[in-house]
Amino acid sequence: MMADEASATHSSPTVTPKAAYHHGDLRAQLITAVRELVETHGPDGFSVAEAARRAGVSSAAPYKHFKDRHEILHGVVSEAMDRLRAAMEEGAAAHPHGSLEAVAAVGLAYVDFARAEPGVFRLVFGLTEGHENAPDLLTKGESCFGVVVQAAAACLGLAPSDPDVQRRAYMLWSFVHGHSFLAIDMKHKVASAEIDDWDYLMSISRAILASTAQV
Amino acid sequence: MMADEASATHSSPTVTPKAAYHHGDLRAQLITAVRELVETHGPDGFSVAEAARRAGVSSAAPYKHFKDRHEILHGVVSEAMDRLRAAMEEGAAAHPHGSLEAVAAVGLAYVDFARAEPGVFRLVFGLTEGHENAPDLLTKGESCFGVVVQAAAACLGLAPSDPDVQRRAYMLWSFVHGHSFLAIDMKHKVASAEIDDWDYLMSISRAILASTAQV
DNA sequence: TGTACATCAGTGAACGCGCGTTCACTGATGTAC
């Protein structure tokens, strides 16, 4: 009776389907579905079939938008890295340029992302299937690192290309990356649970940026 | 003709089989096979069937030693954590008690482990399937952390239970953990490739243990 | 504005595959007497 009675045949659509054919949003909807699956069932608890089911289409439909399952995963990772970078930039922008707070805020955005989407976060850094060579993902990874470098350079009053800046930025990144993983792996365990991320990131940023050359 | 002609039927045994029946070493051999698989094909590129094939037994044989596939993975992780902890302790023992070098050496053992067995390393920290609650793994994780705490406490001349020691030990761990992951994920990429682990760990240990309270 | 048609984005049935796991079985081993 309803115009979209086709939806009745959908097992449990993630997003309300618009029309039976050509809803024009399948690509994005599939990526969303995969993101949810990865979040719920872990980085490998994903299948093209299940994603299609969630998007309310046949299991063959995804192949109109993606070459194979790897390409879907690639799409999810690519989109996630864009969001991660945007969040890091927002974090920096929320504090005075060159401040230690700006550096810590970049790190906080990173940790927040990991806590909010642990499955996707793991996926982004655990792509061991043959994606690691995808040049666009490498580029996106570098530009995420670039945000850290920028903030560190501004804080130290040095050029981003300065080797000392690069080194300290990498130290910061290592730390934040490790804390993120520990936070999501250990969940409620050991020390990580009792930690206030902001205090923690501030003191580590201070320790790293102030070591040897005092700030 | 040969005594072990049974081996001819084995597709490609990892270890030379001893006797057709009761070689008495299957459990250990399966764990080795899975470790190799995880290393070669990533944390999820493992199957009971393939492990059995590698060990030169039928696909039903593993079930005489393990309840299900999760239990095999559990065994691999458990064994890996034992080796990781032993390596960390050896690292610390190779330097004067209480020295900064001892702290850095613990970290180096950790990073070396990750570089030597990236697949297993990821597996240990990426068990998202329903193992994370296994109490013995949590205990082993804690005792790995304990090695860091001991080294940090000795270096700072404080008790291991001191909150400041705990905090700094966790900082060290975060850093080393992050550096390990970045090192194996980025492989030959960005800054991580050009880094000398020892120098790097020494300076980070110094920065963390000397911050605020000067050592 | 109306019609013809190329193209796009779906369907649904089918395929082969490898996997996890079970089952009844059987050969080797260790122990009691």
Place this chain on the structure above:
DNA sequence: TGTACATCAGTGAACGCGCGTTCACTGATGTAC
């Protein structure tokens, strides 16, 4: 030392399952005239 037997640790055939992917198809859409 020899025999009977319980137990252990394998076999190999079979099962059902869900998946990735392909295929010929069809309904909807956009465009040329």
